[in-house]
Amino acid sequence: MTEFAQDTLKKADNPAAPDLLHWLPGAFLLGVVAVGAVLTVLTPTVRQWPQGKDVVTGEAMVTYEKENLDAKVPWRDASVNLWGGLNARLFGEARDGALVGRDGWLFTSEEYQTAPSDQREIRANLAYIEQVRDELQKDGAQLVVALIPAKARVYADQTNAKVPAQTAGLYQSMRFDLEKAGIRTPDLLTPFEKAKSRTDVFLKTDTHWTPAGATLAAAKVAEAVRDLGVDLPAATYAAQTQPAATRAGDLTRYVPGSTLTDTVTPMSYTRTDEGGGGLFGDEGIAVTLVGTSYSAETKDNVWHFDGALATALGSEVLNMAREGKGPIVPMREYLTSPERKDNPAQIVVWEIPERFLRVEYKETK
Structure with a gap:
């Protein structure tokens, strides 16, 4: 009590x-x-x-x-x-941890918080991304960053709260710095802002994107990968719309007694050609996806970014994303994993939500 x-x-x-x-x-x-x-x-x-x-x-x-x-x-x-x-x-x-917006929209408080150490952490995370680029190059792999804009930035019109002035330009400034460092980082903010008048790209009651948002991001990432001119093993996929379902998002736990939900129409992706076989087949997987719960294969995942990316690329994707660990830890785990050793990638797509750019970077020994 x-x-x-x-x-x-x-x-x-x-x-x-x-x-x-x-x-x-x-x-x-x-x-x-x-x-x-x-x-x-x-x-x-x-x-x-x-x-x-x-x-x-x-x-x-x-x-x-x-x-x-x-x-x-x-x-x-x-x-x-x-x-x-x-x-x-x-x-x-809502309770501490979330903000209530208009028309059933909920937002994580993380996207509105700032700290004196923000700039230091942003620089440290940028430096680590550059280290990862260099490490992957040892295998001949190229890094592509899927930088996910903050939900609070895309849907700023759905709440009275404002994105803090000191982070107002964070998304585009980080994109500029990554591109300057030779790391392909497609702009997801602009297409998200354009698409939101037609369809929701983020779930109203959740921190994650919708299947439509994941599909749009996959298309933009695939364009960036193709621009690198890498010859990827071909694979074909069939995308199928699943029955709509009602889903209470992860932010509803901050509103006790809430009846807020999202109506979600998931997509499923099935490989239709004669290839496949994953790591045990004759043909390796040229694209590896690393990231957070936006990409991880979990029971609560209705957005299936890995399937959307494989379909957009026309090539199989090895999913090494992990839930609940942020973007840094899954990448560290991948770099020392047997999957990287046994199946060297040509392209590594690293999915990084914007709100994690200000999270403390701790270097491991």
């Missing part, structure tokens, strides 16, 4: 809300406490004091709060969900 009280009593960040509503968090908490006090007395399991715990050090109180109040009070989850829904609707706010 301590976490719930802190979240409920935080100062409302939406100045547009009527003054009367700014009293609502405290009133709501007092109401919950009053009703809860009565229900607590009537709930036998809540009245059980933990045995064998030290009262003086506070161990007994911590255990009681965690195991009895938080876990056994029957109205706790209902209160949390009710307040989460009211907070989103009345104040336009």
